[in-house]
Amino acid sequence: MTLPAVLDTRYPLETPEGIDLLLQPAGPIPRALAYLIDLCIRGLVMLAFSIVLIFFGRLGMGLWSILFFLLSWWYPVLFEVLWQGRTPGKHYLGLRVVHADGTPIGWSASLIRNLLRTVDMLPLVYCAGFISMLSNARFQRLGDLAANTLVTYQERALINTTHISVAPQQPPVALDLEEQLAILDYAERHQQLSEERRQELAELLCNSLQIPRAQAQTQLLGMASYLRGPQ
Amino acid sequence: MQLNNAQVVIRPRNPWEAADLGIHFARQHAGLLLGSMAILLSAWLGLLSIVLYDYPGIAGLIFWWCKPLYDRLPLLIVSRALFNAKPTLKQSLRELPQQLKAQWFASLTWRRFSPSRSFDLPVTQLEGLNGLPRKQRLQVLSLRNSQPASALTLVGFHLEAVLLIGLFGLLFMLLPPEVYANWDWRFGDWLDDESEAHWLDHLSNWVYALVLVVWEPIYVACGFTLYLNRRTELEAWDTELSFRRLTERLQRAAPLALMVFALLLPLSYSPSSQAAALCLPPSLNSTPKAERLLSQTLTSPAAQTSIQSILADKPFSNKRIEHELKWGEDQPKPKSKEERGTPWWLKYLIESWKHTSGIAYVAEVVLWLLVLTLLGWLLWHYRRWLGEFVGRLQNIQRPQRQRPSTLFGLELDSQSLPADIAGSALALWNSDPRQALSLLYRGLLVHLLDQHQVPIKSSHTENEVLGLLDQQQLPALYRYSQHVTQHWINLAYGHRLPADRVIQQLCQAWRTLEARQAGASSATPREAHA
Numbered sequence: 001m002t003l004p005a006v007l008d009t010r011y012p013l014e015t016p017e018g019i020d021l022l023l024q025p026a027g028p029i030p031r032a033l034a035y036l037i038d039l040c041i042r043g044l045v046m047l048a049f050s051i052v053l054i055f056f057g058r059l060g061m062g063l064w065s066i067l068f069f070l071l072s073w074w075y076p077v078l079f080e081v082l083w084q085g086r087t088p089g090k091h092y093l094g095l096r097v098v099h100a101d102g103t104p105i106g107w108s109a110s111l112i113r114n115l116l117r118t119v120d121m122l123p124l125v126y127c128a129g130f131i132s133m134l135s136n137a138r139f140q141r142l143g144d145l146a147a148n149t150l151v152t153y154q155e156r157a158l159i160n161t162t163h164i165s166v167a168p169q170q171p172p173v174a175l176d177l178e179e180q181l182a183i184l185d186y187a188e189r190h191q192q193l194s195e196e197r198r199q200e201l202a203e204l205l206c207n208s209l210q211i212p213r214a215q216a217q218t219q220l221l222g223m224a225s226y227l228r229g230p231q
Numbered sequence: 232m233q234l235n236n237a238q239v240v241i242r243p244r245n246p247w248e249a250a251d252l253g254i255h256f257a258r259q260h261a262g263l264l265l266g267s268m269a270i271l272l273s274a275w276l277g278l279l280s281i282v283l284y285d286y287p288g289i290a291g292l293i294f295w296w297c298k299p300l301y302d303r304l305p306l307l308i309v310s311r312a313l314f315n316a317k318p319t320l321k322q323s324l325r326e327l328p329q330q331l332k333a334q335w336f337a338s339l340t341w342r343r344f345s346p347s348r349s350f351d352l353p354v355t356q357l358e359g360l361n362g363l364p365r366k367q368r369l370q371v372l373s374l375r376n377s378q379p380a381s382a383l384t385l386v387g388f389h390l391e392a393v394l395l396i397g398l399f400g401l402l403f404m405l406l407p408p409e410v411y412a413n414w415d416w417r418f419g420d421w422l423d424d425e426s427e428a429h430w431l432d433h434l435s436n437w438v439y440a441l442v443l444v445v446w447e448p449i450y451v452a453c454g455f456t457l458y459l460n461r462r463t464e465l466e467a468w469d470t471e472l473s474f475r476r477l478t479e480r481l482q483r484a485a486p487l488a489l490m491v492f493a494l495l496l497p498l499s500y501s502p503s504s505q506a507a508a509l510c511l512p513p514s515l516n517s518t519p520k521a522e523r524l525l526s527q528t529l530t531s532p533a534a535q536t537s538i539q540s541i542l543a544d545k546p547f548s549n550k551r552i553e554h555e556l557k558w559g560e561d562q563p564k565p566k567s568k569e570e571r572g573t574p575w576w577l578k579y580l581i582e583s584w585k586h587t588s589g590i591a592y593v594a595e596v597v598l599w600l601l602v603l604t605l606l607g608w609l610l611w612h613y614r615r616w617l618g619e620f621v622g623r624l625q626n627i628q629r630p631q632r633q634r635p636s637t638l639f640g641l642e643l644d645s646q647s648l649p650a651d652i653a654g655s656a657l658a659l660w661n662s663d664p665r666q667a668l669s670l671l672y673r674g675l676l677v678h679l680l681d682q683h684q685v686p687i688k689s690s691h692t693e694n695e696v697l698g699l700l701d702q703q704q705l706p707a708l709y710r711y712s713q714h715v716t717q718h719w720i721n722l723a724y725g726h727r728l729p730a731d732r733v734i735q736q737l738c739q740a741w742r743t744l745e746a747r748q749a750g751a752s753s754a755t756p757r758e759a760h761a
Contacts (some may be wrong), residue, residue, distance in 0.1 A: 007259060008240040009251045018546070027251035029379075029386045029453070043670060093247070123404055127397025130390060134254060134449065173481060182473030189467050197466055204474040208481040 011138055011150075013102050021102055025138040030093045031151055037089030042071050070143040073114065080110045086154075094156065100138075100148045109147040116143030162188045169222030176195055178195060180227050187224030190217075234472050236315045239456075242469045246379035249460035253453030257305075260312050264305050264448035267323050272440045273306055280433055287375045287432030294436060298447070300336040302352055303330045305448040309455050310357055310597075347373060349454020350380035374463050380457055387450045394442040399435075456645060567755075635680075635689035638696075639723075641673050648674055653738040653745075660734050665722060668729075671737055672719040675712055682748060683708075693720055 010022040049067055053060035079087040085097035085105045097105045097113070119128030120141045129141040138150055164187050175183070190198060202216035211219045234241065239252060257264060276294055283290040306329055308323050334355055345351060351369055354360055360368055374379065389538060403411075513680070524531045562602065610617070638641055649655040652674040659667035676696070679685040685699050693716050700712050715737060721727045 006240075007238055007252070009244065009248050009255060010240075023253075024248060026247065027254050028390075030247040031251050032386050032389070033382060094245075124400035127392045127393055127400070130393060134445075135258070137258070138257070139251070139254075154244065175477070175696055178473060179477045179480075182470055182477065185473070186467065186470050189470065192465070193467055201467060201471055201474060204471065204478060208478040212468050223261060 018055055023098070023150060023197055026093075026095050026151045027139050028133045030095060030101035031133070031139070032091045034087070034089035034095055038076070038087050038090055039089075040131065041088055042075060046071060076114045077107075077110045080105055080114075081107055089152070094154045095151050096154050097149055097151050100150050105149060109149050113143035113149050116146050119143065148213050162191065164225040166218055166221040166225050169219060170226055170228035172211075173222045175227075182226050183220060184227055187221050187228075190221065198228075233314060234468055235264060235475065237472075238313055238315055239459075240457075241463055241472060243464045244460050246457060246460065248455045250379060250383055250453040252460075253456035256309060256312075256456060257449045257452035260308065260317065261448075263308055263312075263317065263320060263323070264452075265444055267304055267308065267320055268301070268444045268448055270320075270324065271327070272444055273682055276436060276440050277303075278392055280436065280510060285429070287429055289434040291432065291439065294440070296343070297339065298443070299343060299352075300331055300335060301443070301447055302349065302451045303327070303356055305451040306352055306356055306455060309448075309452050310353070311457075313459070330356060333359065346384045347380035347454075348384060349450055350383075350457050352451070353455055353458040371465070372458065381455065383450065383453050383457070387446065391439075391442055391446055394446065395435075395439060398438050398442070450649075635687060636713060638676055638687065638689060638691070639693065641669060641676070642672060643677055643680065648677060653741045656734070657738050660731070666735070667734065668719055668722050671741060672715050674741065675715050678744075678748075679712075708744065711737075711744060714740070 010024055013021040013023055015021060046068065050064060053064045053067075056063070080097050083091075087097070090096060097110070099105055099109060106196055117129075118134070120126055120143055122128045129143075132141045132145070133139045136145070140150065144150065171183075188202060194202070198217055202220050203213055205211070205220065206213050206216050209219075239256065244252065275297075276290075279290040279294055280287070283293075304323065304327055307326060308318060311318050339354070342348070342351070350373065354365055354368055356369070358365075487640060522530065522532050524534075577624065648670070652670055656667040656670045659670065676687070679696070679700065680687060682701055683700075683705070685696070685703060687696055691699070697709075697712060697716055700709050703709075714733075718729045718733060718737070722729065
């Protein structure tokens, strides 16, 4: 079955077994915000240390320089490698860095993508990085291209608390997987839809499933309950 | 609005992802979006720059202030392109004035600084709502969605600044240092419209316009996809799409099912069904060669061709053409496939395997090679040991038997003996018989030592010498020795002279012995000659 639409934010990754893994590369907006958060954290840490180190004179200045170096170059690398591709900012926005083939990021890739920030910053303030991200189909900045990495959205666990309180009812025709999912989806989003829209959607199936218009909603919910099975 | 025609995958998304979709969408239609924006903005800024040539700051401010109006052009294009009705450049520019008219004043005044500007615009422009309905509609739409829209504007604001600074930085980097060595870096001069530096202000206006040409369509597209995502969520657009597809499928399937049923009805009374009842093997009528199922839409040849075409296509057959560079001279002479594939030694092996018991032969060769290798290795490994001990063995001299120089007080030097022992003994016999007999006995001992290598030591007695001689298996010599020894002992220790006849016999016997000895020694070369 062909998909009716062509453009999607998912990037299919075919495994040797012929399974499509769907990665969701993240665009410049959440990434810029994540960077902003990381920048604030780094700034605050540097500020706190500066207040302490200012009392140590030239030794303090030396220590401050070392600390500045470590924070600027190793903060993202260490977080990404040791914390499943996340820095605190990325974690807050639900992002993580992975290799382009979906595997967890390692030392070399993380070092390359973070050292090449200097290139992305050219000519000033991440101009090259932004242009690269906007023109790349997977939102890779230059460092990502060099290290062959992606910034993707983390998968979130699906939490479904909707309860269908209608007696199960077998669908009158055999439904394929996508259609079953659509009916389940209808039941799960039933509460969020307006009354008119609920009826309108249910009536779409009246003719083909041979259900009376007045009972359309109830019967659809019953089918969803049947499809979901006992809970 | 036909959801079926949507050019993006419609599903509820995380708002950030929805904004990403806007970027993808803007990239897909980048040519039209950037082109139309470039025409619009350059025309408008050109007009402003000419009218307000002396006040470039004011021109820039007006240009910046009117941004919400420019947004309407990309939105027009994007909203049409979503449902596969992408306008041409001409069409979009022609329709623009009409779009600009709606609520332009509000857009430029109290809604100018709304952070969710891009998200609200579709409600204004596409749904055409105004006043209270618009407000209520926006409340519903932005119930849980205002944050990403504001973040979009915030990021957009910074991005404009980033691109602007970046472009200026780039321009500055390209300047040789001599140019700006004498520049006065006071900022006040730049804001002063009265100064001569109008060109710099105009330049910055145009650079800003360039930034807007790139960013504004993306910003608008992101706002539009956020709006789209919210409506998808609220109105379950994806569910509607699935339901429509389900209905379509069932409607398509219904007549087909009817037809199949009608076709099967007469078949149920045909002989084949009886065959099935008799449990005949299915191979009798499965996969017939003749074309069949001709009275339905999907006939068997059509199915076959479509199956073949699918099998010839991508996931089932993965053909690749690889090109590589080769020099003409290096091309090998055209050989037969076999010749090219196998080297000569492999062929030889295969041939020998075919005929004789080649495998055994090869195994034998291999085993011998193994043995030789092992031997070589052993020699090499024990080379020091060998060097040490084999060398010594060569140097070892045969233990030279100490030839006694005297026996029982008799000198045993062959030089001290005369050449003719028997003659000398006979000559000495009358004057000194003791000397004569000792001469004979010494002659015998020297003879035994030199000619027969009898291991005689200086500790041996006369009788022991006889015993040793007995082992030599020389009966004639032994008998003679017995006589000589007996008479010598009698004379030396007993002082009893033998008779004259005895000494003559002994001398005769000695001569016979010598002659036999000489004959034996001369016979050897003669035999060799023969």
